[in-house]
Amino acid sequence: MDVLGIETSCDETSASVVSDGIVKSNVISSQLVHQKYGGVVPELASRAHQRLIIQVVDEALARAGIDKGQLDGVAATYGPGLAGALLVGLNFGKAFAYALGIPFVGVNHMEGHLYSDFLGREKPSYPFLSLIVSGGHSMLVYVESEFRHRVLGQTRDDAAGEAFDKVAKMLGLGYPGGPVIDRQAKEGNPAAIRFPRSFLEEETYDFSFSGVKTAVLYYLRDHGLNPKSTPVEPALLADICAGFQASVVDVLAAKTMRAAREMGVRDVCMAGGVSANSGLRRRLGEDTAAGGFRLFYPALEYCMDNGAMIAYVGWLRLRLGTVSGMELTAVPSLELA
Numbered sequence: 001m002d003v004l005g006i007e008t009s010c011d012e013t014s015a016s017v018v019s020d021g022i023v024k025s026n027v028i029s030s031q032l033v034h035q036k037y038g039g040v041v042p043e044l045a046s047r048a049h050q051r052l053i054i055q056v057v058d059e060a061l062a063r064a065g066i067d068k069g070q071l072d073g074v075a076a077t078y079g080p081g082l083a084g085a086l087l088v089g090l091n092f093g094k095a096f097a098y099a100l101g102i103p104f105v106g107v108n109h110m111e112g113h114l115y116s117d118f119l120g121r122e123k124p125s126y127p128f129l130s131l132i133v134s135g136g137h138s139m140l141v142y143v144e145s146e147f148r149h150r151v152l153g154q155t156r157d158d159a160a161g162e163a164f165d166k167v168a169k170m171l172g173l174g175y176p177g178g179p180v181i182d183r184q185a186k187e188g189n190p191a192a193i194r195f196p197r198s199f200l201e202e203e204t205y206d207f208s209f210s211g212v213k214t215a216v217l218y219y220l221r222d223h224g225l226n227p228k229s230t231p232v233e234p235a236l237l238a239d240i241c242a243g244f245q246a247s248v249v250d251v252l253a254a255k256t257m258r259a260a261r262e263m264g265v266r267d268v269c270m271a272g273g274v275s276a277n278s279g280l281r282r283r284l285g286e287d288t289a290a291g292g293f294r295l296f297y298p299a300l301e302y303c304m305d306n307g308a309m310i311a312y313v314g315w316l317r318l319r320l321g322t323v324s325g326m327e328l329t330a331v332p333s334l335e336l337a
């Protein structure tokens, strides 16, 4: 079964072909137009998706060596995400499937991230725990079996990736912030500046990252630093990044490990843009190894938003006989139910 997957929920225009669960192509066009605004501008995102969608889909089919007439189904993200951005991929996907006379299925973007750990050669076994950390979400999910899952906790304010992006902006490091803070943190001492850890109440698996973000803001203010006008001295900048990253990683790792023990799983997965973070990978790598768990994380191209994870979930759903009607519309605040 050959399935085309389309993802346009935020600022990546992506398409992929998955054949019987194997990724044949994964084309991602990251919109650079947002960089100069320090964040995603929704209207510009929709326009860029419209401009890119046809060539990205064509390229995905070409790289997979598949003619559109050979496709057995089309999947597209229908939420959560930016309404105007979602509509581009969703409507394209519906029209494409309709014209070809093949089934269409709408995919929840968060299920895409959840199953991105199945795109590698080694796959997790049910039940497993997944830490999904991206620009829009931070959640811990217990996955009992295929499409049977329970959200144990999520962020109460900023998502983990959002905190990286906002702190990077404060430091004058540009957008997206995760990769550049990750790089800076490698040069710094994570113990030099201690930013607060927000573990919230003991019993909850919810997260909160707005406190650490504010702490960085106060640190800059209290030390008379104004990165927007005067760049922070390199060694100090690296220490601030390392200290901030350590705070986020500490909380994510501690809650993930506690949930893994409590839920009695053997496999622990990470997914989403922040799962690319080298500090988080190292820390969870150590903690899971010490606890006798197996750790999974996606290849870099599957951590960020990508069509492959959408095609994969589409394939799983179509295989079960699930199809969506042409009336399916974008649901910007779709939950992981």
Ligand code: KG4
Pocket (backbone or CB within 6 Å): 010, 133, 134, 135, 136, 137, 160, 161, 162, 164, 165, 176, 177, 178, 179, 182, 272, 273, 274, 275, 276, 277, 278, 303, 304, 305
């Ligand atoms: O999954 P994703 O591509 O899009 C969403 O669904 O949000 O995640 C993007 C987020 C951004 O906030 C970006 O700063 C963050 O992932 N990110 C990272 C790293 N690479 C990307 N955060 C920390 N460390 C990284 N290496």
Ligand code: ZN
Pocket (backbone or CB within 6 Å): 109, 113, 134, 135, 272, 273, 304, 305
């Ligand atoms: Zn995402």
